[in-house]
Amino acid sequence: MKKHGEAFEFAAIGHVRTPFKDKFGVPRQPGLAAEAKGVIKLLPDPDLKTALKSLEEFSHLWIVFVFHEHGGKNWKPSIRPPRLGGNRKVGVLASRSPHRPNPIGLSAVSIEKIDLDAEGGPEIYVGSVDLIDGTPVLDIKPYIPYADSIPDANAGWASEPIPRFEVRFTPEAEADIQKQDPVGEKNLRSLIISILELDPRPAFQKRQHPVSEKETWGRRYGFDVLEHDVKYEIQEGLFVVYALE
Incomplete structure (x- = not known):
């Protein structure tokens, strides 16, 4: 147009x-x-x-x-x-x-x-x-x-609470984070959690593969943050980080 x-x-x-x-x-x-x-x-x-x-x-x-x-x-x-x-x-x-x-x-x-x-x-x-x-x-x-700020504003179709999911780390992922951010200066672990708990996948992936469905469990994805490739998979309705590259 x-x-x-x-x-x-x-x-x-x-x-x-x-x-x-x-x-x-x-x-x-x-x-x-x-x-x-x-x-x-x-x-x-x-x-x-x-x-x-x-x-x-x-x-x-x-x-x-x-x-x-x-x-x-x-x-x-x-x-x-x-x-x-x-x-x-x-x-x-x-x-x-x-x-x-x-x-x-x-x-x-x-x-x-x-x-x-x-x-x-x-x-x-x-x-x-x-x-x-x-x-x-x-x-x-x-x-x-x-x-x-308008406290009583109507949020329309976006008024529903945003779902948040549990995030866990494998021992291997925890070791990767400790290696990359040993003193927590980057807040790398907290940043990964804040991103993953909101399900960062595109809408079509969320629609085709909902976190709650067993058919989705085991599927693997990734995203880049702070120059790290975060690898995660969906297991039993939550996100599991298994590696950082």
């Missing part, structure tokens, strides 16, 4: 560094994986450094970004949200799908630290990110609770 209306051109002011090298394993919303840390790396522009003045007074911020690797060139008016298991279609503008008329996203993240004098440009350390590594940033804005 062709786009209509005025055309605008924007330049990224930086990018986000995150543990996620590809879309598999990325949390589907900000805040779902507290252990997912990232860094907003801004361009080495003195004006951008000045523009960050007083941001440290806020606890959270909005990231306005580009879905630069969503994998599709044309958007469709209806999509099947993974949250609904791919069983129901909704309008794309009634969803947060990256396949949009304009592939622009919005995420609220926590501010952990700001380094204005970092080599190569200012850095903003953030928590609970849901972005793939290298995501271009168009803008950032402070999160203001009285304006941005």
Whole structure:
């Protein structure tokens, strides 16, 4: 479908560094994986450094970004949200799908630290990110609770509680984690749990092979995080990590 209306051109002011090298394993919303840390790396522009003045007074911020690797060139008016298991279609503008008329996203993240004098440009350390590594940033804005939070808002078709699954590790996987993150500096184990308990598989895999069905048990999958290939399988309604490569 062709786009209509005025055309605008924007330049990224930086990018986000995150543990996620590809879309598999990325949390589907900000805040779902507290252990997912990232860094907003801004361009080495003195004006951008000045523009960050007083941001440290806020606890959270909005990231306005580009879905630069969503994998599709044309958007469709209806999509099947993974949250609904791919069983129901909704309008794309009634969803947060990256396949949009304009592939622009919005995420609220926590501010952990700001380094204005970092080599190569200012850095903003953030928590609970849901972005793939290298995501271009168009803008950032402070999160203001009285304006941005609506406690009695209706979440529509996304109002059902998000299911979470138990995650276990084989002795071999525990040994791999101890070898790769001996002092827990990366929070590697906690990060893997926060990703896997939400079932990071694509919607079609969830639909074809539900975690609860015995026919699914024994199936093996993987995802990349912090430059590790996490290997896991489904067993008796839960996820079992058996190796890190």
